[in-house]
Amino acid sequence: MTTGGRSSGHVRLKDVAALAGVSMKTVSNVVHGYQHVSPQMRERVQAAIDELGYRPNLTARRLATGRTGMVALALPEMDQPYFAEMARLIGEEATRRGYRILVEQTLGEVEAERAVLRDREEGLVDGVIFHPVRIGTVEIARLQPDTPLVLLGEAALPLTADHVMIDNTAAAHEAVGLLLAQGRRRIAFLAAVRGDITASTRVRLLGYQEALVEAGIDPDPGLVLQSDGFALEDGVRAVSQALESDVDFDAVLCRDDLFALAAMRALDAAGRSVPGEVAVLGWDDTAYARNATPPVSSVSPDKKALATTAFDLLEDRMTGFDGLGRHRLTAYSIAERATTSPAPRPAG
Structure with missing residues (x-):
């Protein structure tokens, strides 16, 4: 494969410099992720890299700088x-900062998660962004490698x-x-x-329960669907069984958007209107929610802020920060669409 008239395997640093109209040192600084390069210059050099298909030699980079430029x-x-x-947002953030991403899928398996921390080959990457599911706070603290690490998600909060x-x-x-402000009172x-x-x-x-108690509503265990x-199909079955058992609810807060789709499917099959009879509120604001009908x-969650903040912390670690763990909360909002609206008033 050729790019810009050259075989990508033969593009040299000086070729990139010539196309970008900058010195080889500037190209090297961009490739190595040094922070003192201006955004405009970085963009200019990156455009030349992309056009020529330049691929730096990771081994040479490691020997020269102690870094691979990979996360x-x-x-x-x-x-x-x-x-x-x-993954897309973190990948975009990596590219913007001059890094490449190596993606691993753990499938939530405990040994795969342990391997992320325990078995990482030294020198392959400069840092790790990791969303654990199975392994918890203490185990991560014990297994934490020398490679800089930033965690995502709710599973673990090691100091x-x-x-x-x-x-x-x-x-x-x-x-x-x-949902309460819209007149809903039986929220599943x-x-x-x-x-x-x-x-x-x-x-x-926990937040679901706190809100009900604050509103003077006793939480009903029967409204926490199993x-x-x-x-x-698991979510559809849970909602269908609740409807068949005459569980009375006028709204559903779902732990994720897939369950929100499940709730809508079960409600539709039972002839219950959304949001007229039952409001449905999902979680994560994914393509499932945005592209559903309705x-x-x-x-x-502000996914862009999650990606940016994770990279900010990781770059601090990769450039020498060695303090205690920093726990950052990023913003969220509620995207209101067609499945929530004020409950209809009783007739008469």
């Missing part, structure tokens, strides 16, 4: 829209590692508050998944 991103499931969107997330409890509290939570060892459901369920798994309201 690992370890996520549970790449076919889930939330993680796919985060020695940097961590970025939204305040899930506050977001759930606000989501329930929105979908779902408590049997065998779920992740923290996401727990912290979101599911056998995280798949769409579009689904959803708790919307």
